[in-house]
Amino acid sequence: MADVVDPATRSRMMSGIRGKNTKPELLIRKALHARGFRYRLHCDLPGKPDICLPKYRAVIFVHGCFWHGHDCHLFKWPKTRPEFWEAKIGRNRELDGLSITALLKAGWRVGTIWECALKGRARLSLETVLDECESWLVGNDAIFEIRGAPARREPGTSRKV
Numbered sequence: 001m002a003d004v005v006d007p008a009t010r011s012r013m014m015s016g017i018r019g020k021n022t023k024p025e026l027l028i029r030k031a032l033h034a035r036g037f038r039y040r041l042h043c044d045l046p047g048k049p050d051i052c053l054p055k056y057r058a059v060i061f062v063h064g065c066f067w068h069g070h071d072c073h074l075f076k077w078p079k080t081r082p083e084f085w086e087a088k089i090g091r092n093r094e095l096d097g098l099s100i101t102a103l104l105k106a107g108w109r110v111g112t113i114w115e116c117a118l119k120g121r122a123r124l125s126l127e128t129v130l131d132e133c134e135s136w137l138v139g140n141d142a143i144f145e146i147r148g149a150p151a152r153r154e155p156g157t158s159r160k161v
Contacts, residue, residue, distance in 0.1 A: 024118045025050050025062040031130050037137065045108065047099025056137050058109040061096075065115045069093050072116040072148055104142060111136055111144035122148030 029051060032039065043052035049059035065074035069089040078085045103110050111133065117124050129146055136144035 022062065022064065024064070024113070024115050027118060027126070028060070028062055028113060028129075028133075031126060032133070035130060035134060037134075046102035046106070047096065049103075049110075053137065056109065057107060058111060058137055059103060060111040060113060060133070062113050063096075063115065067092060068096060070114055070116065070147070072114065072120075073122060074116050074120050074148075100143075109136075109142050109144070112146070114145070114147040116148030117146045120148060122150070124149055 029039070029041075032051070037053060038055070040052040040054065042048055042050065043059070045052065045059060047061065050062045051060040053059070063070065065072050066076075067089070069075060069092065100110050113129065113133070116122050117129050118126070124146070132146050133144070
């Protein structure tokens with residue numbers, strides 16, 4: 001299927017997509033601050049975490065489901081230029097893994113909050129996300145991940161494959 005807009009328009013649209021200070025990231029930052037957590041932004045660590053909490057020796061990534069190829073309802077492979085997108089998203093996933101490994105080796109705890117936990121049909125309440133995040137921060141677990149709720153089915157219905 002051909003793109004519905006010309007290449008110049010698509011380029012302008014794509015260049016407007018933020019890498020920092022996204023809406024999900026701002027939401028989490030504001031809520032953590034309201035709960036008394038103090039942090040640094042985009043610190044100079046492997047993977048450039050979105051939120052650094054030196055007091056807890058923890059970092060948090062707020063990942064967009066599309067850009068990091070998350071297996072949720074918000075991610076769909078683009079139909080145009082599939083080779084480009086498979087390489088790009090595959091490389092993002094690879095870099096995520098390398099960053100997490102490097103951070104853990106350096107003694108940092110690593111948390112990931114996926115976009116689907118904050119928006120879409122599988123979203124969790126902000127309070128749930130923050131409660132989980134707060135429990136992790138004050139605890140001892142090295143890795144934390146929160147994603148949207150699993151799909152719910154009515155009893156007796158089958159799932160489309």
